[in-house]
Each structure stands twice: as C-alpha cells, then as structure tokens.
Amino acid sequence: MARPTKFQPSYCDQVIEHMTEGASLTSFAAEIGVARSTINEWMEAHPDFAHSVRIAKAKCAAWWEKRGRELAVAGGGNPALVMFGLKNMGADDWHETQRVEQKTTLEAVDPLSALLTQIAEGGRRITDRA
Template sequence: MQEGASLTSFAASIDVSRATINVWMNEHPEFLEAANAGKAKCAAWWEKVGRNIALGGGGPGASTLAVFGMKNMGKDDWSDSTQVDHRSSDGSMTPKAPVYNITDT
C-alpha cells in the first residue's frame, strides 16, 4: 500500500477477498489500525504522484489518474464536497405554505 495499492489489492496479494479484510478490521482492532496506516501510506503515495505531475507533467491522462487516486485513496483530504441546505428560511425542515393575497377587483 505504500506504493499506492488499495486494500483490495492487498487482499488479492494474500489470496483473500476484500470482504475478509473488512471482517478482520471489524474483529481485530490491531488489524484495523494496520489497515488505516496502510491507507495513509497509500494516500501519501498518490499525493506524491500528484505533486510530481503538477511540477513536471506526466503525459496524457496522468493528471486525471492522480486526481482519481487522491480523491479515492485520500478522500478525507482530497474529496469534492457539496452541501445542500434543505431547511426553510426560518431554519425548520418543513417548508412553509405559500401565502396568497387575493383581492377582489
């Protein structure tokens, strides 16, 4: 993982499924910590790739690959985020019914 590989790639390298890795992380806190350390190393690798591309280029598609790598492997630091506020103008979650003024003409 210190060379940019995912947990799924790690699972394949030890001949288990990603689901098995997830079970191990849920059942063994020390394994969860090791997996999180691996994820941090993976994210650091992708950031380094992105910096190298920013400084010197990387050929066709390289920057796109680096962006996806950083967003997916280091999503806490490199994700796009959008926040939508669904509250009404008074701060409640229930929109107020419109008020119509009807006058006779």
C-alpha cells in the same frame, strides 16, 4: 461450524508494505487470496490489523499525493488517474465540495384545509353552499 480463519499476524506488516506504493486494500486482499469483505471482518476481529490498515491507508494516500505533486511540477502522467486516486485513497483530505443553493417559492392551497376553514367559519355543511 465455522471454518478456521486464514488470518495471519504477518498481514499487519504486509498490508502496510503493500499499500505504501499506492495500492488499494482490495489489491491486498487479492494478493493474499481473500475477498475484500474478509479484510473488513479481520479489521473488526483483530484490532492490531485494523490499526495497520489505518497506517497503510495513510501511506497509500501519501503515495498518491506525491504523484500529484510530481505531476504538478514536471507535467506528464495522467492527471485524471491521480485525481481519482487522491479522491478515493485520501478522501479525508482530497474531495470535491459542492455548494448547492436552492430557492423555492411555494404557493399552494391545501383544498382540504381551505374547505375545513370555510366550514368552521360559516358553520355550514358542504351541501349548504350555494
């Protein structure tokens, strides 16, 4: 028998309010006394809550962007923390792109293919080779 859910419709507004100040969804889970995985389950079970979480994530990313702009203009603060916040809370817009170029020259002889070709061309068995 499944235990009753702790979900409350008021969490839709609360998650937005909580994350507006740059806090994470995990932080919200801790605030209301549930595991982060419970939040994921609620998002699947309650479309209104999932919508609120998307809004909350956007507000969270906006908070981190604002901190980044303030840091860029005024200095001070911790740039690494702001970069980390932006990459994780606003990953759709703030991520590092790496370009990797690889050039490979492969000159390998497949011994089995070579042997089969030699047999097919010469019509001889392996033991016939001199």
